[in-house]
Amino acid sequence: MWWLDAFSTYLYGLGVVVTVIALLMLLSGLDDLFIDIVYWSRRLWKSLVVYRKHEHTYYHELYRPAEKPLAIMVPAWHETGVIGHMAELAATTLDYENYHIFVGTYPNDADTQHDVDEVCVRFPNVHKVVCARPGPTSKADCLNNVLDAILQFERRAHITFEGFILHDAEDVVCELELRLFNFLVGRKDLIQIPVYPFERQWNNFTSLHYLDEFAELHGKDVPVREALAGQVPSAGVGTCFSRRAVLALIEDGNGIAFDVQSLTEDYDIGLRLKTRGMAEIFVRFPVLRYRRHPIHESHVGQSWRESNVICVREYFPDRLTTAVRQKSRWIIGIVYQGYRTHGWKHGLVLNYFLWRDRKGAINNFVSFAAMLVLLHLIMIWLLQLAWPAAPRFVSIFEGQPWFDSILAANVALMGNRMLQRIIFVSGYYGLKQGLLSIPRLLWGNLVNFLANWRAIRQIIQYGDPHRVAWDKTTHDFPSLGGENHAKRSLDEMLVANGSVSATQLHEAEQHRIDGLQLGSSMIHRGLITAEQLARPIAEQIGVACESVDSAKLPHELIEAVPADVALHYAVMPLRVDGGTLVLASEAYVDPVSLAAIARRLERPVRYVIAHKGQVTVGLRHWYAHVREHDPRHLLDIAAHCGRIDGERVPALWRDYVSQQVMLGEILVAQGHLDEVAFKALLLSHARSGQPLGEFLVAQGVISRETLDRMLTLQAALQPSIAALLEREGAWPAPRTTPAERAA
Template identity: 30%
Template sequence: MGVALTLLSFDLWQWLALFQHELLLFAGVFFLIGAADDLAVDLVWIWLKLTGKADTPVIDRARMQREPLHGGAAIFIPAWDEAEVIGDTIRHALSSWPQKGLRLYIGCYRNDPASITAAMAAAGGDARLRIVIHDCAGPSTKADCLNRLYEAMCDDERRSGERFTMTVFHDAEDLVDPAGLALLDRAVCAGADFAQLPVEPLPQARSRWLGSHYCEEFAEAHGKAMVVRNALGAGLPAAGVGCAVSRGALERLCHQRADHRPFNAESLTEDYELGLAVAQAGGICQFVRARDQDGLLVATRAYFPSRLEEVIRQKTRWVHGIALQGWDRIGWGGSVIEMWMRGRDRRGPMTALVLLMGYTLLALTTLGWTAAAMGYGQPVALSPLLEWLLIANFIAFLWRAGFRFGFTAREYGPAEGLRAVLRIPITNIVAIMAGRRATFAYIKTLSGSAAVWDKTPHRSHPASLANARAGAQ
């Protein structure tokens, strides 16, 4: 009996070692493929910097804030259950953008009286604000709310006999940049059909390891990836905030749809699809980066979710809408560059799977070392191929960590840059959880489930916190 148990345990550890070996080979190859993909973008960005094609212009923020618009600007802000932040957003936007040529459209729902009341209270008698009440009970989807705002804008244009030059999109929690509207206006009037400002998540002292992890993601995405896409002429995915579409381009999108509305009401990531749709229709896209004399980036800022469930919910919506719905809805584009960039956008589910394998390997390796120390089995023998894969992946990790530190430190300082590197395991775990949840959510929609506005709650606005600190001094 003792011999049989020994043979059984021997076979168990041998099978475990074999499984670990094959998993290590599979994960190592796919990690390296992902690293090569990122390296290609890194090298293009380095070339752009060395040749001066990625230099960021310096502007006078105060002068840009006062610069008159070349035409009318309609600002769309959909708001469902945003009573805690919408008032601060409205007050800050109207004070930051004194131009007479803008009109702020706030999309509310008839069954959300708190948001309606907060928006009305923030008006302050400013005639540039219009509150639009959706004719259906909320929440529908953000895309559906934006369609209602588009109808309201068209009604105003018919009554006044004048058309807006551009439509600007923002979220209910955004802290707009005083120079942002003028920069977007310049880009559109210079011929851009779509223009996107950078997004800069704000660090959160109370959520250093979860809520602040968005800092490094957007620092790299909008400091490197979008710069590369812009230089290569690929379509630019809209962030949904701090972006503008020319009036003509928006109308062309409407003509392409049977319902003559700019957005598909069933889309979970209508913002991402917007920029790509403009490019696919032949429009010119431009990523607009600028800094003021103090080196501060002109960007849209906000506090991002800081609770695990809310972070997972938001990332799930992004993966579901971009990687899974996007595959069905907007295809792959025509050029090789466009296919490459859309493939990068849709790596979410595969990345989650490979990361899960990586952490499974970590657990198996720990178990194997423990078993070997106790006299059961032997550690996995590494072939020359596996050794090469591990070395290459380790070098790729160091390269990636260096870039993450550099881009984050440039915007937030070296302390936040260091935390960005230390947060890598957290961002990986979030990616795994969101990828799994998005896959199951997508399967549910295939069976007929309707898409809903699975938004994250916003509890504080940067402007209100800044005013509170100023009042305490």
């Protein structure tokens, strides 16, 4: 019958195709086996030799270096509702304080801009950047705009960032991530930490196949690449660049750090920095003081060390079309754009890893074709079982011993691949996920094939890999609850509650006292009282308002807060309420600072707003480097001697307290310091042991002449008790210098 001849010819052609596929699979399998051998050999060597001579670096070493300023760069296109969660999570999670988040938004994305504006109100270390061009542009273009804004902020705020970190808006960061970057950034120019996707329901193979790939890639492949080639590809998240690296990238790009035509600018940068001779490192740093997964949530087969590495967590796409879009972008950027941009390098070892990056363009088709052939042969076998009378065809593997050897080798290599996948997935996620990674291999092959096919179609459509547009994929973010609310204007609240009229407010703004912020200026002019200012501030923030008498605080409570903490954050301990330490502050304490205080004191804390000057006077009395004489004592003496009516003492004391001004407020009001930058400077000041003014001069933030002028202005703005008594006609004029009065 003619169809028998046709089918026989088809099987012959299939045999040729299978032979080619088998040879390609053998080559790829031997390549992967080499990486396995290197990894396990190095791991054995470290276990038997290295770690017997040198101890592991433990997490407490990360606390030794002072906190350097770090900048986190976050591109955001249609990220409404996500940025607030990220800032909240960072503030409550990160064991670090000296960092700023710069969010790149687009002029035609008003919703995201509005969301970021609300976040910036609550988090002074979050800054909105609006890109020059409407979106969506490439991620690299957005990052270039963000980087330019960071450099402008540095000049304005007198800050020099030492590390520049890439993150996406949906990333969940580990507690010690920034401490790890801070520990290494002085010695390394590119620092990459692992990425571990979040788990979803067990049958969501699309999302979970990312879990399998990243577990093996960042558990084995990238560490071997770093060891042999000294080059680390950035993952685009959880990457820290040194200042030296960023300046080198800007120089190479004639003022533009990130390649705007690249869809995988992170991968591109790793190769560019390697060419410049920069030091790159991939860090798997386990923090063994706690379990990332609580005991009741721990999984069988999970490694305590591997599951507690500092890493980035995020949800990956859970829909096939979204995953294909994302992976096609990766393929275009790494394989096609990467080859056009970088070609092949001079080093044999680096070229080997470039080949491993690019072999996916072939492997994705080969793996899918092998899966189709296998399904095809299974169908023929089942047909022959179900239809005994069916014609029997000679097997396409018949009479080819060499081919049998190739098949046997491929089966063994595939078994090794499955074993490696189980080991690395189980190490972080547990044995259940490790075993489920085997059926997910087939689904992963399908996703990669479709992504490769889409990448080729896009390149053909545009005619050039560099002309393919940025095709951003959406991600989920773990729900934290709560909402972001922008604070009402303090000016509006003062008018609304009847403290001042709109006319008075306008006049106060026009005639603000030099060196004072508006609220303090209004108190000095007698337009409002300290209580009238404190209550709307507390309402604006959402905390209570209390009047504080620091002289009545018990010594044991004062000793509960170290002087460096109290002075740095301008807070006073009030009481302990149900195990929570209640602090007093005259201004908003942002969530980052509040979390840092809780870590320093090793106890939960909350705060209330005190009346203007009450915390300032308390800090000078209890914590200042040079404590002043108790000013209240002069009032008591004057009342005791009959120089003033005793009923006037409380009023004079309120006047004195409410008109006290701290040097930092004057510097900010005068424009010598950015309010956000001032907080960063205070971190360094806390370690210096110098008075604030002397520290700022030593750091070159202000000149000696400026400091002297500010101290003179401070002395003029805040009255002494003697001056108040003189105004009452109850005391001779004080014979003190301005500097002594400002002490």
